Amino acid sequence: MKLQQTYSKLIKQEAYRLGFESCGISKAVFLEEEASNLESWLKKGHQGEMHYLENYFDKRLDPRLLVDNAKSVISLSFNYFPEEQQQNNSYKLAKYAYGEDYHHILKSKLKELTSFIQNQIGEVNGRAFVDSAPVMERAWAQKSGLGWRGKNSLLIQKNKGSFFFLAELILDLELEYDTPFKTNHCGSCTKCIDACPTNAILPNNTVNGSQCISYFTIELKNELPASVKGKFEDWMFGCDICQDVCPWNRFSTPHSEEKLNPHPDLLAMNKQDWEEITEEIFKKVFQKSAVKRTKFLGLKRNISFLK
Template sequence: MAKLNQYQKYSNLIKTEAKRIGFSTCGIAKATFLEEEAPKLEQWLKNGYHGEMKYMENHFDMRLDPRLLVNGAKSVISLSYNYFPEKEQNLDSYKIAKYAYGQDYHHVVKSKLKELLNFIQEQIGEVNGRAFVDSAPILERSWAEKAGLGWNGKHSLLIQKELGSYFFLAELILDLELDYDQPFQTDHCGTCTKCIDACPTEAILANNTIDGSKCISYFTIELKNEIPSEVKGQFEDWMFGCDICQDVCPWNRFSKPHNEPLFNPQPELLDMTKSDWEEITEDVFRKVFKKSAVKRTKFTGLQRNIKFIKNT
């Protein structure tokens, strides 16, 4: 019984500190092999839903077993970090997914995770662990569901009753045994199909599955070649990423603006019009997207996307 109390004490300590650092929610699951997810991932890859994202085929076993990422792993701590903006872009604009308004979340959230890991090591002792923010072969939404944070919506994104879905997920994998949360059991999407109906490229399939090779985010970010002509006229002005499935989700009426100054956009970004984007120079691109995730698509990639949308 004393040991159990110690696990609870450590878990409470970690959750309290996570909240203080700025994470919205924190849950903990036992590090095990993801048995149910294995056949689903295999089929998803067989169906070619990853398109040209060939890296998704790598490290299959690692994606399913956190113990291959951290020796002796016992716990997966899942955390969410809100990015819902207070203000959105000008209506007369080519659109950017809200997650990319400010500085690159990989760096911002990773530094918070490292702060939490340092705290754990200082307070608890010799703990080996690694921090992940969409940066390694880990099925983050599965772990978040197992840690009780929320459920996977029909658009395959994690939804939380109190927050909606505009948040990043992050993980700490530790070789420390902790008190584990109950997996989230209830799917609160019910019979709603708003996200499926609203997706212009029909990328959202049955059984909470996404055909990544049809997603606007895939075409505007991941695809390095020319965008196929068969999707002309279907982007609804999205030039980097897409929020359509989240914007129509009824649960996102509960989204609250974030408190992270590093996620605030450069002031000119929100006011730029379509003609501003069409005439954007590389210097302006560098200024507006300094330290931004949009740099992934590069200036030439953004130009390609704008041209594709404009000529449809």
């Protein structure tokens, strides 16, 4: 047990050194409670066209199917709240997409953390995950003591809010495990539910993904439905409405990761600039950005829908 405590302490110290804001550890087990929730969510069709969420049902619920002999899930959070935001007369991007693609930034840091663990502890096998594989990241973060899931389904941390990425390391190493976060500090607040213009946030701490502005502007490849015309409140890629109104986000502080800073041209662009954007400017401003996911024509489609 003493060794497990030492290892856990070492890992957390290195995680903080690499810039992660929080680090919690939980035992790699089957997520029993999540199984029925996920099944019900999928049966109701809340995934919309995101059919990849229907795949690997068992793997989503059991990390031991992702990593042989998995013993521990290390959950990490990384702040992305920007120091400066877009001007008011602009079509809006979700704040996470201001800078370089977070998948690459965090994967690189997780690689460093894995190397550190192997150098300090010995032969440890595992896999790193950044929102790109069948891992129930919010469930693991809560189980690892990082925070609670708000009514908008996002993980919220006391005195920090919710503007952070989540990442995981699943290892075949036994560690000291943190206490799950049990208390929900949302209380009777319904600000996120009330503010969502497409009524995507359901009263049971879940989101109907097929009605979320982020889904429409990023995931949906077909024509945008007329039923949501006029409801996007100028969001052209992703949406932060439910986070912007959350009282816990008054505690958000600017991140210190240079790679997450926006391209200098981005913050200066107004609605007219966006409406006249060329493919050349798109490639320049979003060279390493997650916005490339929607492609130039996808962004143009979204902007046209907002006009």
